[in-house]
Amino acid sequence: MRKTPPLGRYRFITLLLAAVLAMPVLTGTSGPSAAATTPPKIEVGVGYADITPPTGGYKGGWACSCAHAYGQNTRLYARAVVIKSGTQKVALVTTDLFALSAGMVRDAAALLPGRGFTEQDVIASATHTHSSQMSYMNFPAYNSVLPDTGSVDSLLNSNLVLTQPDQTMYNFMTRQLASAIRMADDNLAPGAVGWGHTNLYGVTQNRSLEAHLANYGIDEPVGSGSVDQDPNGYEGTIDPSVDLLRVDQFKDGKSVPIGVYTTFANHGTVNKASFSYYSADHAGSAERYLSDKIRTAAHLPASSNVVTAFANSDAGDMSSGLDRSGPAAADYVGQREAAAMFTAWSAAGQAMTSTPTINLRWTRMCMCGQSVDGHPTDSSPVGGLAAFAGSEEGRSLGYELGIAREGMRLPADVGPQGRKIPLLNEKGNMPQAVPLTVLQIGNQAIATVPGEPTLGAGTMLRSALGPILSGVGIKRVVIAGYAGEYLDYWTTPKEFEMQNYEGGATVYGQYAFPLVVQGLSGLATTLAAGTPAPAAYAYDPNQGTHVTAAAYGSGATAGTITAQPGTVGRLGHPAFSWVGGANGIDRPVDSAFVTVQRLVSGTWTSVTSDLGTQMLWSSNANGKYTAWWEPSLSQATGTYRMVVTAKQYRLVSGSFLLQASTALVPTVAGGKMQLAIPGAVENKDWTYRPSWAPNWTATFVVDGRKVVVSGSQALAIPAGTDVTIPAGGAKDAYGNTNAKEVVIR
Numbered sequence: 001m002r003k004t005p006p007l008g009r010y011r012f013i014t015l016l017l018a019a020v021l022a023m024p025v026l027t028g029t030s031g032p033s034a035a036a037t038t039p040p041k042i043e044v045g046v047g048y049a050d051i052t053p054p055t056g057g058y059k060g061g062w063a064c065s066c067a068h069a070y071g072q073n074t075r076l077y078a079r080a081v082v083i084k085s086g087t088q089k090v091a092l093v094t095t096d097l098f099a100l101s102a103g104m105v106r107d108a109a110a111l112l113p114g115r116g117f118t119e120q121d122v123i124a125s126a127t128h129t130h131s132s133q134m135s136y137m138n139f140p141a142y143n144s145v146l147p148d149t150g151s152v153d154s155l156l157n158s159n160l161v162l163t164q165p166d167q168t169m170y171n172f173m174t175r176q177l178a179s180a181i182r183m184a185d186d187n188l189a190p191g192a193v194g195w196g197h198t199n200l201y202g203v204t205q206n207r208s209l210e211a212h213l214a215n216y217g218i219d220e221p222v223g224s225g226s227v228d229q230d231p232n233g234y235e236g237t238i239d240p241s242v243d244l245l246r247v248d249q250f251k252d253g254k255s256v257p258i259g260v261y262t263t264f265a266n267h268g269t270v271n272k273a274s275f276s277y278y279s280a281d282h283a284g285s286a287e288r289y290l291s292d293k294i295r296t297a298a299h300l301p302a303s304s305n306v307v308t309a310f311a312n313s314d315a316g317d318m319s320s321g322l323d324r325s326g327p328a329a330a331d332y333v334g335q336r337e338a339a340a341m342f343t344a345w346s347a348a349g350q351a352m353t354s355t356p357t358i359n360l361r362w363t364r365m366c367m368c369g370q371s372v373d374g375h376p377t378d379s380s381p382v383g384g385l386a387a388f389a390g391s392e393e394g395r396s397l398g399y400e401l402g403i404a405r406e407g408m409r410l411p412a413d414v415g416p417q418g419r420k421i422p423l424l425n426e427k428g429n430m431p432q433a434v435p436l437t438v439l440q441i442g443n444q445a446i447a448t449v450p451g452e453p454t455l456g457a458g459t460m461l462r463s464a465l466g467p468i469l470s471g472v473g474i475k476r477v478v479i480a481g482y483a484g485e486y487l488d489y490w491t492t493p494k495e496f497e498m499q500n501y502e503g504g505a506t507v508y509g510q511y512a513f514p515l516v517v518q519g520l521s522g523l524a525t526t527l528a529a530g531t532p533a534p535a536a537y538a539y540d541p542n543q544g545t546h547v548t549a550a551a552y553g554s555g556a557t558a559g560t561i562t563a564q565p566g567t568v569g570r571l572g573h574p575a576f577s578w579v580g581g582a583n584g585i586d587r588p589v590d591s592a593f594v595t596v597q598r599l600v601s602g603t604w605t606s607v608t609s610d611l612g613t614q615m616l617w618s619s620n621a622n623g624k625y626t627a628w629w630e631p632s633l634s635q636a637t638g639t640y641r642m643v644v645t646a647k648q649y650r651l652v653s654g655s656f657l658l659q660a661s662t663a664l665v666p667t668v669a670g671g672k673m674q675l676a677i678p679g680a681v682e683n684k685d686w687t688y689r690p691s692w693a694p695n696w697t698a699t700f701v702v703d704g705r706k707v708v709v710s711g712s713q714a715l716a717i718p719a720g721t722d723v724t725i726p727a728g729g730a731k732d733a734y735g736n737t738n739a740k741e742v743v744i745r
Helices: 017-021 102-110 152-156 167-186 209-214 233-237 281-298 327-348 385-389 455-472 493-498 512-529
Strands: 042-050 077-085 088-095 122-126 189-199 241-251 254-264 307-312 358-366 382-384 422-425 433-441 444-448 476-480 560-563 575-579 594-600 603-609 615-619 624-629 638-645 650-652 656-659 665-669 672-676 696-702 705-710 723-725 730-732
Touching: 042 167, 042 241, 042 254, 042 307, 077 167, 077 241, 077 254, 077 307, 088 167, 088 307, 088 358, 102 122, 102 167, 122 307, 122 444, 189 254, 189 327, 209 455, 209 493, 241 327, 254 281, 254 327, 254 476, 281 307, 281 327, 358 512, 382 385, 385 422, 433 455, 433 512, 444 455, 444 512, 455 476, 455 493, 455 512, 575 638, 594 615, 624 638, 672 696, 672 730
Parallel strands: 088 122, 254 307, 444 476
Antiparallel strands: 042 077, 042 189, 077 088, 189 241, 241 254, 358 433, 382 422, 433 444, 560 575, 575 624, 594 603, 594 638, 615 624, 638 650, 638 656, 665 672, 696 705, 696 723, 696 730
16 A cells, blocks of 8 residues: 655645746734732633544545555544633643644634633644544645546546535534533643653654755755755754643642643654554554653642643654654653653752743734745745655655655745645635744743644744744743644745745745744733734635534444454454444444453453543444454453443453463573563554663573573573473563474583
8 A cells, every 4th residue: 555645735636737837904802911910819720631532444644545544543533622711821732733724723713702711722642643534624725635546637637626524524623622622621721731841862853854954055966965964963853842831729728730831842643654543643652651650750640630731842854753653652752751751740840830921812824925034925825845744754646656756946036935846726715824933831832823834934933933932031932833724834945945845835925934923022022011912914824614413323222242362472462343323323422332351359340441542443334343452461361351431331241261371482692591472563663662671680591400580680501402492481570472382502
């Protein structure tokens, strides 16, 4: 199956492919002034809602008919943090989606009458997972797909058309988005917030290195650049920033953690198009592991809700998916992110305040062809040929057919699109105007970007806003990318000229992002001065799509078991199959569908479910379901069963035994042994496991004599002796062992 562009959401419909082959208008509302008086004490609340739809559709972000979702690996959620300061409320919302539209945000706010929310004080963003659903965006360019195979002729005659949102999906997602905010608002109570920060290296790379290097005047062909050419080496080619807003409530005289809002720049493309399941990618693992870490540190019960809202940042060219693929790799990245976020959370504990300044400025800016410092922008969004090549995580059909390559560009600038080779004018099919927000929370500010800013773009924005906001005590600017609206990529002018993938997908031209920076700078200036934001540009982001009464059905009234799980070792995959309603419609919303239970002293006790990361289930159009579990190497052995709790029925599997794994492999080198753990197979295993067991014991047989060695002890092997490790002779701390004899000499 061909991999396709992970970020080419807009359809490069080939009406124009044949031809290829032959001071801004600021908008907004007023906000509170930057007063010198002591701010009021705040109330805080958190909420969440399940936004996972039925299966059977395409996955968002790939824009390819090859990317289907036939099941679920991790649930997709909207997570909300609400802060109330006096009469003002703000909602910080993140969604496990490839993108989010301003129309949906506006409609969600409208479903919350009397609560004081509008589109202006709801900062909603997407994590940019490429394993979420699609067909819910207000603008049709983001609801379309390309074929994954074919010829130039078949592509030209593919009859792909712009598609409107799936109305039922749009209704479901908008209601759930509102539900997450409503839950947070209902749970408001006195509390405190505080910012923490750390850096995370070694999990991301810059996938468009040559475009990045252009910011330093370096012009390298695609694929020939090196991190050593950056003045700061590798560290200068990524955004390592992990920023975290800790949120606690006061309960019984104690400060109790209830959630976080955190940002890190990383594409959601570790899971590729070939992984046919809904997944929140690395962000989903990070969110869950971080919740667990906070609960443990705060001595909270496992049932307590700690909402961890992961907002992406300037991730346009940041990726963990260049040398990692599959859900187990995504799980590893998520664990690394969670560890860094926990460090930031711990630091935030030293900076908590119940009286932070909350100050917001919002506007809607038209992309109407304004000039920036004498440089024109375009009034029409135009996709470029370079973007039709796809990115490094997955090339498109245009690349496979030899039509498009990154770096394809004109010999000289032509109008506002510079050296871009124009492919498709998307006027009317992409937003013409975008919302912008600058929000002060204490001594930091969040600035939103409606799409995918690169590292260079993020650096440009921080450099512009920092000096403006420093006068009101703001020490750091946090970028929330993919926020408020989605309008593809945002690159620096020098990056744009290189016409890598991101530049080809910067649709309003070479100086489009400087226009956004100018708009956000205007907002920052009004915030610092205590003056109202300029009036909003009149624009309808809904494009005629609003919430209707249509809703998903209740699924089958009964299920029929077709296959039972059998005895399995740890890291194995016991499976349970049944027949019910088509395309996953039986799955309940906001509660577990498949639960694994262990028999403990005669009582069945739940150990995990499809709300976590250890399960996978599929469902097809004929209503055939199969659920799998991946028990870890430390999972207690014993008797287990699976329980299906559907909307209208309940099924219980037969019991099965979980045993210790026999898949470990002893290896000996230099007189020392290590116990290897089998590596995860891409798309076949879905949780991370280390390469080596940290603790082990092994029984060596040396000329018939047994010698027990533990940990890192060395074993002296006399010359001429026969040495083996018998089957079952090496064991880790949990009793997992080797199935075969290992002959050392």
